[in-house]
Amino acid sequence: DAMVIQNPRYQVTQFGKPVTLSCSQTLNHNVMYWYQQKSSQAPKLLFHYYDKDFNNEADTPDNFQSRRPNTSFCFLDIRSPGLGDAAMYLCATTRGHTAGNQPQHFGDGTRLSIL
């Protein structure tokens, strides 16, 4: 059974129209991450939550926001998507900060297309 679930698998939105991607987890992990992966590139960390503490990467555009209403759910909001935001968005979780012996647990990803 999937333990990190992302919805939807595929999302199409219009240029400039706000969109929300969701991630839920049944692992009770306290850290949740959002990555952006463009074709043939390395997954790029956008931000992460350590419990309720939000940690934004320095180069994450202001267009990207996140919410974590509880341990199980985390949302990625893109306020005004541009063509350059078309990508695969991956959610991942760990228990505690990524310690040396703990891998990240990923969802299947949401592929976002912008028309």
Place this chain on the structure above:
Amino acid sequence: ILNVEQSPQSLHVQEGDSTNFTCSFPSSNFYALHWYRWETAKSPEALFVMTLNGDEKKKGRISATLNTKEGYSYLYIKGSQPEDSATYLCAFLDSARQLTFGSGTQLTVLP
């Protein structure tokens, strides 16, 4: 920005062949090295987490080695099967607990 390089970018092998690919990472501030397998339409799946110089890990036909002093890790697949076709990602975890991914090696195993 940390440099985590994987080579080759893509690889085609025949079923039954053994293969290997490389992950290069900074040799300073090392904390751990992760390997993930990412099959199409599935989620990335952790293969190995390696923390000690000289570590060797094995999972079935897949094994990995680690050299933290020179900053590289090798992933080996013995007797490749079509189901091994996937993108293999490595990720470098530094002492600040920042995880940086490589762009992956895309492996295709031809029947």
